[in-house]
Amino acid sequence: DTGVSQDPRHKITKRGQNVTFRCDPISEHNRLYWYRQTLGQGPEFLTYFQNEAQLEKSRLLSDRFSAERPKGSFSTLEIQRTEQGDSAMYLCASSYLTGSETQYFGPGTRLLVL
Amino acid sequence: ELKVEQNPLFLSMQEGKNYTIYCNYSTTSDRLYWYRQDPGKSLESLFVLLSNGAVKQEGRLMASLDTKARLSTLHITAAVHDLSATYFCAVDNVAGNTGKLIFGQGTTLQVKP
Numbered sequence: 001d002t003g004v005s006q007d008p009r010h011k012i013t014k015r016g017q018n019v020t021f022r023c024d025p026i027s028e029h030n031r032l033y034w035y036r037q038t039l040g041q042g043p044e045f046l047t048y049f050q051n052e053a054q055l056e057k058s059r060l061l062s063d064r065f066s067a068e069r070p071k072g073s074f075s076t077l078e079i080q081r082t083e084q085g086d087s088a089m090y091l092c093a094s095s096y097l098t099g100s101e102t103q104y105f106g107p108g109t110r111l112l113v114l
Numbered sequence: 115e116l117k118v119e120q121n122p123l124f125l126s127m128q129e130g131k132n133y134t135i136y137c138n139y140s141t142t143s144d145r146l147y148w149y150r151q152d153p154g155k156s157l158e159s160l161f162v163l164l165s166n167g168a169v170k171q172e173g174r175l176m177a178s179l180d181t182k183a184r185l186s187t188l189h190i191t192a193a194v195h196d197l198s199a200t201y202f203c204a205v206d207n208v209a210g211n212t213g214k215l216i217f218g219q220g221t222t223l224q225v226k227p
Contacts, residue, residue: 031213033213033215035215040220041220042202042217042219043157043202043215044217045214045215048212048213091156091157101145101206101213102147102159103147103213103215105149105156105157105158106156107155
């Protein structure tokens with residue numbers, strides 16, 4: 001078991017550009033979550049998938065954000081027309097649907113929008 | 115809306131001392147999690163507390179849950195420098211069984227030699 005992986009680990013972009021992040025969950029985990037963390041704060045929920053279905057999106061997620069999880073495996077998070085306020089650490093987590101629901105987090109993608 | 119509050123937000127302590135971090139949450143939940151985060155790193159799962167009265171211990175850390183008081187504590191015994199990190203509690207939004215976690219603000223622990 002290699003854990004949750006994310007790519008890229010760091011991304012610097014100019015305002016207005018589009019960016020895409022990838023998350024590979026722990027194999028056989030059927031739930032996948034995206035969170036955003038800004039400096040000095042706890043992670044904030046963005047969206048989650050159960051298998052390939054996106055079941056909830058946070059009000060924080062504007063129309064510029066879209067996430068997919070084709071075939072219930074890896075997931076991508078795309079941000080269109082980035083803004084400086086999008087600068088944050090984007091964390092992916094996965095879990096297996098059991099009573100404990102422990103979520104295992106990936107290393108995160110740190111985004112800086114100039 | 116479920117809210118999670120931790121205190122203190124910052125804790126500086128000497129090695130060998132004991133201290134407790136508190137985590138209060140606003141609505142009913144039976145699942146509470148503690149995570150550790152080192153600077154620039156991701157979150158490491160420490161404890162999962164699933165029922166009222168649950169107590170778990172790992173090394174110098176012990177976590178407990180009182181669902182009636184909506185309170186969890188993380189107790190540090192005889193702190194060592196390696197425990198310096200930010201600790202987050204998180205509560206599962208049980209309604210709807212989404213598994214969505216609501217995190218506290220975090221408690222940054224600095225253990226001085």
